[in-house]
Amino acid sequence: MSTSGNTYRFRKMEGLGNDFVIFDAREHDLTLSDDAVRHIADRKRGVGCDQLIVMRGCQDADIFMEIRNADGSRVGACGNATRCVGRLMLDETGKEAVTIRTDAGLLGATRADTGISVNMGPARLAWSEIPLAEVQDTANIAFELDGLLNPVGVNMGNPHAVFFVDDAEAIDLKTLGPKIEHDVLFPERVNVSVAHVKDGIIRQRVWERGVGITDACGTGACAGLVAAARRGLTGRKATVMLDGGPLEIEWLEDGTVQMTGAATLAYTGEIVL
Template structure:
């Protein structure tokens, strides 16, 4: 860490209960480590969050965003965090649209009435891009774990396995989520979603790699819509209902996925690292 002080201001935000501690490294240099991430994310000894976000200056976008899971691993994409960072930038710049550089690529965010709409980039569907350990069709994967089988797999900047069931509430996600996340079939681990479809609405519960069960997952909601649409369960636009609330997801004709939902400030604070 290269700085003269160890006190760092942050903002706590959430998207549908998926919560983040956001640091602005444009104003104060910060090199995040796994140990720092685990400290900040700890809900007893730190601030508490599902993911930690660091905003950096960017030569190609309005900002560069780093995403760290609660276990200290780095993530490529997070839709709810992108909406939160997008809201910060939109208020800061008064622009109609802002660009956000991530490991997964360049994302854009804009205001949509009281909500934030983010283009999450292209849905990657090839087995190599998920990635899987071997060549397999990704619309209906030949895979089973306990009561769950035949997921649809989508990479939205991070890998997702979406299992369709009759009742999403009936699945013991805490039992099966970690087993599927670390299965050798998924060499970079995988986010696990349980989805049931009723009247064109997707009910989704999510186990996030490196974070566990979260109230919402933006990239997961995008993956769920794409996987459901590939099977003809819904069209290319639908509401996804997560534990924390609703997102509107649309799989656009150009292959990218648009996500619209809330971004909420919780509080500001400081922490010593």
């Protein structure tokens, strides 16, 4: 991976506009400080991305995927990045299915007609699993801020609060997102979604913790479908329409969530670290 001295190759990939800088550290180790991640993620001074991914060798899976947000923080799961890394490993190995180890658990990826399909693991629904700072009914959390109220809590490897509203487009998510993300009710911070359901399709916008408003959030889409099903607004399978495009989400009977969508290689490059 290291081409000369401190120059490193990377891939730039995206899933519905949620974009990633991906390093392969299997042959040459790579350790990045939070400052280095922020520099690489900066869209004016670095490469620019929502998340930075480091692929590492793994004994019990085809690959280990380390996930860092644009602010340098490490997170357990990222659905769109999992599809991108899944595509890379499917191409590399020639297998019909690959496994990806993350901080949140072991995930599987396969090819699908519309891109890459990934099982994102179980939807965790207990208040202590979100987590929340106090005991709550996670299907109807007692929380209100400027007209947003009673979200559904879902953990898909990272915490989500999904607010159902009359019109997701009308919500000032740029202002309300960071306030909710850092509220004391969410001790590990939280990803914030606003959504409405029309004609069986979930229209969802996402404020991603450590990133901001994002074109697409895979775990957010999974959380949105689970939240809508818990409220009786949809069945256990639906299209989630994000700013960047659609994801097909299904909450399987075993409690895990299947996500299918695009995973695109934009370009490859080199960066001096």
